Amino acid sequence: DVEREKLTDRKLKNYRKFIENIYRDKALQDYVSQLDYGLLEIAFYFAIKWDLERKLGKAKGKRGRKDNSLDGGSASETETLIKPITLDQYYGGAGLLFNRWDIAQFYVALKTKGFVILSGISGTGKTKLAQYFAKLIEGRDEQTHIFLSVRPDWTDPKHLIGYYNPITDEYVNKDFINFLKRAYEEYKREGRNAKPYIIILDEMNLAHVEYYFSDFLSILESGRDSKCLTEESIKIHSIDKLENEGVPMELNLPPNLYIVGTVNIDETTYTFSPKVLDRAFTIEIHNVDLDKYGELGKEHREKEGGGDDLAEKLRSSIIEDLKGGNNEFIRRTFTCVSKEDILKAIEKLREKEDSYFKFLNILNMALKPFDLHFGYRVVDEITLFYINAMESWRKEIVGFESEDEIFDLAIKMKILPKFHGNRRRLEKPLLILLELLKRRDKQDEKVEDYRDLGRRGVEELYKTVFGAEYGLDLISVVTEKIEDIEKSLARGEGHSEYRFKHTALKCLRMLRSLYETGYTSFY
Template sequence: MDLLNEHWIKTEGSSYYVSTYKNETKSFNKEIAEIKKELVTASLLFAYVSEKLELPDTNPSLSINNEDEGEAEENPDSKFISNFSFREIYETIANSQFTFSTDIIRDFHLNLTALDDKHFVILNGISGTGKTQLCRLYANAVYGLDYEAENPYLKIIPVRPDWMDATALFGYYSSFEKKYIITEFLQVLISAQKERDKPHFIVLDEMNLARVEYYLSDYLSAVESRKEILLHNREDVTDIPQKISIPPNVYVLGTINVDETTHSLSDKVLDRAFVMTLSDVDFDHYWSTLDQSVKAMMSSEYEILCDIHNYLKSYDLHFGYRTMNEMIQKLVRNKELDEEFSLGSMPALDRVISEKMMPKLRGDERIADLLSTLKAKFHGHFGDESQSYGHILRMEKELERYGATQFWR
């Protein structure tokens, strides 16, 4: 397993991973030639470990060019070469399985690279529009990697609601454990200090689950003032520096959702970041990426879902790619069941709309016309005994009585 890791083959326990086959596209997430190469490499390593084969020099040119073989040690990170060429980054993202317009990719690139010493971008938008995926795609594209590849210079950190101060990012000295508690964020900063020529990307996922100005204040001040941040003042801590600065090769990306579980961003944060909104979705492109058999099976349901989505969009209650994909996948799985167990097409669609679309439906008297339109559509498609139609009737009554309504009772 150690040898496999050294040759950039991913392992987990006693298993190793080469590629993933996607049923939707009927293809692997890597080129076939690359998969074959990794399988051959793994086979040779197994033969070597079983003492049936002598492992050849993986970089003979180093032995030829260096008289001292001890100097021929290969840097494992030398394969990661960064490149901020927009054309190459754009082509990598455009050729992925995700859907992002040229405007979004260009704006994201400019926001992240326009300033020489500060790189801070916040992505806002409805859930499921690919905010985190865009961050990962871009960071990997800078290193010429596809979406699924492991990037040692990218760290995605989920923000916790209990982050109350800077220790959530920069760690702290534990008197109980007699050591400095290091965080993923601090690890990236230390690595970036050592490898100044490599851009390091940090994604703070759902960053406004906690108050951003509380835990990010030290970072924001350090970036603005170019002063060092005090980590500790203990002489017995030697593995962590007492102070640290934010090097210019650190790129911080934040994703936020706006709902009742999140906090608004203060002007202190907004003034120091570029804020982008990803709420537009292109379902036509999404539909074009699906397998032809899925399209033939789901065309009627897809048209109904798109029609409903368009009405929801005018009220900012629409849904993203994740929701559409999960609804389509469930509908496909239902049709694959034996006939005696599967639901009919319309009952299944009614069920999935009730489960995935309607839970986010809420508002005041401004959505009265929306509810009326949805009631007519649900009655026409699913009948007056359907779940969706029943939910709309109840919500209309609540709106009339209380002046506001929501799916949840």
């Protein structure tokens, strides 16, 4: 305590940054996770002081300046030793509680596709997840996101893009078009150095998405030209006078434009058609942990330890990551990737031992008899999600448990949202999927080995999956398995039975809903 009292405020601020970096280090979490943060400061100060001064001494030799970072000098000497915070820590410091994998899949899905749908029960923070990300990207710059609350009376695109009123001779509701125009003009002017622009559609299924968003859905899949603009454009109006006033007749969508929609599923909302689900990554925010709620921000408060500086470093890392460039698999400009590069990435996945591509082939073959199989676009997007996740993971922007978890989250987002219907239609495919998601020791298995999986009866499949006789308290058996996987997720451990536990957990919840009500869906 006497030694601590001798430290000036400057010393405390400088060395606290380094302490926080140690506290975040994955390699040290087993040692420090049980320690009080204040005690950790005192204990680690004496343990690291010599090593810190030694490292700064090397830096001093390169810069030719005095090393005084621990003695009231500038904090710049320590900055090279401080890693930017992760997105998980950014949200935690803001008092928002999300699972690590929810944040990771949200970011990578947005980076990959540019169109993400956040679903889940009301009050879990879906809107905040999108808003705080948009604010982080903006930093202190001008606003680069627009927030739109969808209304039940949105029955055509004019409620979104506006319209010409011949009585007043003016264009009504220009905010959204002006936002698109800014994003387009900045990309045309700056290219890859343009800023990301984010559209947030809150409660987007209060109206039929296919009605007011149909033009965007078609244009997003029209392809990209050599400049990475969409091949087709949004038709806005056909009046020369309005164009002279700054309202364009049409606009191509640039690759630096990102769309996030939040949805709740209840009696006042509409479900999504396959057309919408096929063009987006759908993420379910499901878990609510009241034990952790209220304990947020202790480790990563933005007001302490240079939080603003760390958030700014995270912002710079994310913007650079979103812009893309060349990595070991693909060349990317924001969300723009050529088909040639996608095929190269798929070929790389095919070459991997215990190939994920082979698993997709098995999965597709098993689901085909039930008309639940998927197309080439889904394979492309799962591949791109995997490649982009590996890149962001290496940059320490987000974290994943393993490569299996990346692939697991991708198939959950891109394949399961299409599952909706009654017990007669979905019980067998869900049981087949649960069997395929298990860990396997056979490395030489072939796709043909699973061709006849759909010919098995429900009773036989159920016994294979759960090791219990069919009809003996179905709900309790499924619930026990759900709780087992939830415990492994809470501990941050792999599951002994399921290789792809996120998808397996969702399948089990859907299966339980089938047994309880006779109907289920992803939402």
